[in-house]
Amino acid sequence: MAPGPDPNSVGDGAKRDEATIKVPSKDPKKKDDKKEEDLSEEDLQLKQNLELYVERVQDPNPELQKAALESMRQEIRASTSSMTSVPKPLKFLRPHYGTLKEFHKNMAESDLKKLLADILSVLALTMSAEGQRESLGYRLTGSEGDIGSWGHEYVRNLAGEIAEEYTVRQGEEASIEDLMDLVQQIVAFHMKHNAETEAVDLLMDVEDLDLLLEHVDRTNFRRTCNYLTSAAKYLPGPDDMLVLDIAYMIYIKFEEYPNALQIALFLDNMQYVKQVFTSCTDLLRKKQFCYMISRHGITFELDPEMVENDVDREMLQDIVNNTKLSEGYLTLARDIEVMEAKTPEDIYKAHLLDGRASSGPSADSARQNLAATFVNAFVNAGFGQDKLMTVPSDSTSGSAGNWLFKNKEHGKTSAAASLGMILLWDVDAGLTHLDKYFHSNDNPIIAGALLGVGIVNCGIKNDCDPALALLGEYIDKEDSSVRIGAIMGLGIAYAGSQNDQIRSSLSPILNDAKAPLDVIAFAALSLGVIYVGSCNEEVAQSIIFALMDRSEAELGEALTRFLPLGLGLLYLGKQESVEATAEVSKTFNEKIRKYCDMTLLSCAYAGTGNVLKVQDLLAQCGEHLEKGDIHQGPAVLGLAMVAMSEELGLDMAIRSLERVLQYGEQNVRRAVPLALGLLCISNPKVTVMDTLSRLSHDTDSEVAMSAIVSLGLIGAGTNNARIAGMLRNLSSYYYKDASLLFCVRIAQGLVHMGKGLLTLSPFHSERLLLSPTALAGIVTLLHACLDMKSIILGKYHYVLYFLVLAMQPRMMLTVDENLKPISVPVRVGQAVDVVGQAGRPKTITGFQTHSTPVLLAAGERAELATDKYIPLSPILEGFIILKENPDYREE
Numbered sequence: 001m002a003p004g005p006d007p008n009s010v011g012d013g014a015k016r017d018e019a020t021i022k023v024p025s026k027d028p029k030k031k032d033d034k035k036e037e038d039l040s041e042e043d044l045q046l047k048q049n050l051e052l053y054v055e056r057v058q059d060p061n062p063e064l065q066k067a068a069l070e071s072m073r074q075e076i077r078a079s080t081s082s083m084t085s086v087p088k089p090l091k092f093l094r095p096h097y098g099t100l101k102e103f104h105k106n107m108a109e110s111d112l113k114k115l116l117a118d119i120l121s122v123l124a125l126t127m128s129a130e131g132q133r134e135s136l137g138y139r140l141t142g143s144e145g146d147i148g149s150w151g152h153e154y155v156r157n158l159a160g161e162i163a164e165e166y167t168v169r170q171g172e173e174a175s176i177e178d179l180m181d182l183v184q185q186i187v188a189f190h191m192k193h194n195a196e197t198e199a200v201d202l203l204m205d206v207e208d209l210d211l212l213l214e215h216v217d218r219t220n221f222r223r224t225c226n227y228l229t230s231a232a233k234y235l236p237g238p239d240d241m242l243v244l245d246i247a248y249m250i251y252i253k254f255e256e257y258p259n260a261l262q263i264a265l266f267l268d269n270m271q272y273v274k275q276v277f278t279s280c281t282d283l284l285r286k287k288q289f290c291y292m293i294s295r296h297g298i299t300f301e302l303d304p305e306m307v308e309n310d311v312d313r314e315m316l317q318d319i320v321n322n323t324k325l326s327e328g329y330l331t332l333a334r335d336i337e338v339m340e341a342k343t344p345e346d347i348y349k350a351h352l353l354d355g356r357a358s359s360g361p362s363a364d365s366a367r368q369n370l371a372a373t374f375v376n377a378f379v380n381a382g383f384g385q386d387k388l389m390t391v392p393s394d395s396t397s398g399s400a401g402n403w404l405f406k407n408k409e410h411g412k413t414s415a416a417a418s419l420g421m422i423l424l425w426d427v428d429a430g431l432t433h434l435d436k437y438f439h440s441n442d443n444p445i446i447a448g449a450l451l452g453v454g455i456v457n458c459g460i461k462n463d464c465d466p467a468l469a470l471l472g473e474y475i476d477k478e479d480s481s482v483r484i485g486a487i488m489g490l491g492i493a494y495a496g497s498q499n500d501q502i503r504s505s506l507s508p509i510l511n512d513a514k515a516p517l518d519v520i521a522f523a524a525l526s527l528g529v530i531y532v533g534s535c536n537e538e539v540a541q542s543i544i545f546a547l548m549d550r551s552e553a554e555l556g557e558a559l560t561r562f563l564p565l566g567l568g569l570l571y572l573g574k575q576e577s578v579e580a581t582a583e584v585s586k587t588f589n590e591k592i593r594k595y596c597d598m599t600l601l602s603c604a605y606a607g608t609g610n611v612l613k614v615q616d617l618l619a620q621c622g623e624h625l626e627k628g629d630i631h632q633g634p635a636v637l638g639l640a641m642v643a644m645s646e647e648l649g650l651d652m653a654i655r656s657l658e659r660v661l662q663y664g665e666q667n668v669r670r671a672v673p674l675a676l677g678l679l680c681i682s683n684p685k686v687t688v689m690d691t692l693s694r695l696s697h698d699t700d701s702e703v704a705m706s707a708i709v710s711l712g713l714i715g716a717g718t719n720n721a722r723i724a725g726m727l728r729n730l731s732s733y734y735y736k737d738a739s740l741l742f743c744v745r746i747a748q749g750l751v752h753m754g755k756g757l758l759t760l761s762p763f764h765s766e767r768l769l770l771s772p773t774a775l776a777g778i779v780t781l782l783h784a785c786l787d788m789k790s791i792i793l794g795k796y797h798y799v800l801y802f803l804v805l806a807m808q809p810r811m812m813l814t815v816d817e818n819l820k821p822i823s824v825p826v827r828v829g830q831a832v833d834v835v836g837q838a839g840r841p842k843t844i845t846g847f848q849t850h851s852t853p854v855l856l857a858a859g860e861r862a863e864l865a866t867d868k869y870i871p872l873s874p875i876l877e878g879f880i881i882l883k884e885n886p887d888y889r890e891e
Helices: 011-018 032-038 041-057 062-080 088-106 111-127 134-141 152-172 177-192 196-205 209-215 221-232 239-253 257-266 270-279 283-296 310-320 325-336 344-348 366-379 400-405 409-422 427-439 443-456 466-472 480-493 500-510 517-530 537-549 558-570 575-585 590-604 611-622 632-643 647-663 666-679 686-695 701-714 721-733 738-751 772-785 791-795 797-806
Strands: 811-815 825-831 844-851 860-864 869-871 878-884
Touching: 041 062, 041 088, 062 088, 062 111, 088 111, 111 134, 111 152, 134 152, 134 177, 152 177, 152 196, 177 196, 177 209, 196 209, 196 221, 209 239, 221 239, 239 257, 239 270, 257 270, 257 283, 270 283, 283 310, 283 878, 325 811, 344 366, 344 738, 366 409, 366 738, 366 797, 400 409, 409 427, 409 443, 409 480, 409 797, 427 443, 427 466, 443 466, 443 480, 443 797, 466 480, 466 500, 480 500, 480 517, 480 797, 500 517, 500 537, 517 537, 517 558, 517 772, 537 558, 537 575, 558 575, 558 590, 558 772, 558 791, 575 590, 590 611, 590 632, 611 632, 611 647, 632 647, 632 666, 632 772, 647 666, 647 686, 666 686, 666 701, 666 772, 686 701, 686 721, 701 721, 701 738, 701 772, 721 738, 738 791, 772 791, 772 797, 791 797, 844 860
Parallel strands: 811 878
Antiparallel strands: 825 844, 825 860, 869 878
16 A cells, blocks of 8 residues: 655655555665566656766766756655655665765866755765764755755754764864854754754754854743753753853743743842843732742842832732741641641551550650650641640640640750741741740750740741841850750741841850850851851851861760751852862861761752762762761762752662662661652652661661651651551551650651641752752751761750751642632642653643642642633742733633
8 A cells, every 4th residue: 555645745756756665675685686676667767867867967068967956956855855764866876976976076166066065965864974974064065055945854964963073173173153154054944843952952062052042932932941941950060050041041031030030049140030020020920929939948138129119029028038928828728627736646546556565655754755746846837736835724634834844854945946836937926925935944945945936937037037136145145055046046047048147146156165065066057057058258267167176075976067067058059169168178187077078068069960979979988987987978968969959860869879778888878768868858759668668677776767767758748648657567666665766756747747738848849949948957957867866866856846947838829919819720740741842742640620729749730720810930839829811701
């Protein structure tokens, strides 16, 4: 059966050439006469015609030459327009390629020679030897005609050869002008024919992406920018930044401001953020930008240039300051009907276990009460009510004070601070509730209240700075626990704000010879969190001096780890900027030198996916050293920090960690579960879950503890039933071991965090943006877990509260133009990566339709299921402002 004529082809040459009978392919070594018989009459005719043209081309008469070349060109053009197999004319001209090449060499310069060069250029598609770049050579000597008419395949081949030629010429420093003219033509052709990805690839190869700006238009700029942003993850620096710059400019050019803002935040370029505000005139869209900035968790001051009207500016600044977060979160909770406070017993579900564990010792042990304090704080986080701390004092069950006093000395600190967690983001109510503890005579309680104030203010900025006013006066008190409460509270409340007033009060502590080590360690850590990713020289200096002043004995202490960590956080994600400090760290005492080095390296390249740094860190993990070395822990965590930014690197890191588990030394194995916890935080992947479940029964209790905490981290805020079941079984398995049981309880609290409405993932906006403060909080906890026994199980368990920096509602809440919640139908499904795909493919799969507000799990995406409203941001996460669609007609 002969196939019908191809609708894409031009002229009748193609029809004749397509409508051939399929011939069983013979062994090419057989005689040519055999071949002649197999060809249909049409093909034979074509073959003879072409052979005639080849002879005519070599005819001395220019008229005949021209006619022959024209006919040959017609034949080839007609057949190359749609490439399904090697076109017939090219096939029949193969034997004559050499002849024509020779003839071209000896021809005099003329238009005809250029015509022949064009034809040779196309023939070289199938004929030229690998790496000869003949097609390009002939193209450059040929006529200046339109390249597109020879078909897509030809243009793609040319683009590939240009890239090779460019590299060669760059090496020889030869001129590239003729190539660039051709590049212009090819890019224009690709952009017209929906091949944006190929145009971008070619421009990256010839290092001239600026050309894109001229060629993008309304129809293809989105696809182009999509490809640019996703390609940036796989490019080495500084190319990735250049690519994103171009994407930003294209978005600004087409007034696609929300996307431009995202890229500006990704580049951490405040000038760009400002430019987005100044370029856009619509106040409603500016509100949406403010929601995006507040979700990213950076401190940002609007100035009159960005928003002229004072009243408007104040309202927008309120959004940036996150003051509406508590309200939105509670709206979500009411909608999903989870306002009812939960007790730790509701989470443990001990009645599901068989006898022995549940009927364990019924006497209250301080350790169990402490665990219950944390579980209660995590589960009821942000709901403003619970059954342990906020109960009215006259109720029969005893007053809140009672629960506080069921905790030992330092346990009271965590108990009082848990009140801050329960009233998370609700500053006014939080301060009212905490106020009574400031009048206590018990130092740990005051310390807890101070820390609670910090937690309530986490991520919420306020013009009157209540946290600074309250905590500032406690920094220099006598009692070190009170000082730590105040210092850590400031760190959490002002994370990422780069507040100089706090620096001037905390820096002196670092270099105060009389200050105890724990106070110094927390001061360094808080400064690191406040100045996260700022590369601030003065803070770095203070921490470096503090590290140099430590005695041998102090360097062996567990808390000393926080000094290098505070230093590392200053350079979080800032890549090369860390190098000067890394050089200085090589002069430290050898006990801490390598530790500092690894911590700085892993923080500086966190979230960059830099392959070379991953290799460096893997090499460190592979070494077999004596017992005393502690630097491999941060190296393993560093591996996860660097590789967590994109899916491919993440899977590779998980596989590498499997190897490290098999071959690594004990102190490396202890860190592996934590690294896995960071890679899949709030994203319970089944494979990782199984690995951690296996490790949670490990013979080494520290590996088991890390694995149990990590189970909590990967399930954080997901209510994952499988993990919850594992943890219940673990609680009966370890019922005699207080410290492991404590870890199991903490993990149970994490899995049910915020009754399943919160996430700890530092990534947002479809995994594009990494919130620096969130990552700082998680990394701090993981570093503390490297020495679980002395920090989390010791008296510094309140380090767990650093997680609050990463806690965010995993919601999508739609609001109207007056920022009041409205309910609209949305489809929520697994996100599909559609970069570079043809047409308009679906961006989500397996969706369900809900009405907002909705919860988004890891890897899910939402889209509106109605045309009645237009969302002001293309990425539906967090607060989304909808405006009514003027063209909408009711069915």
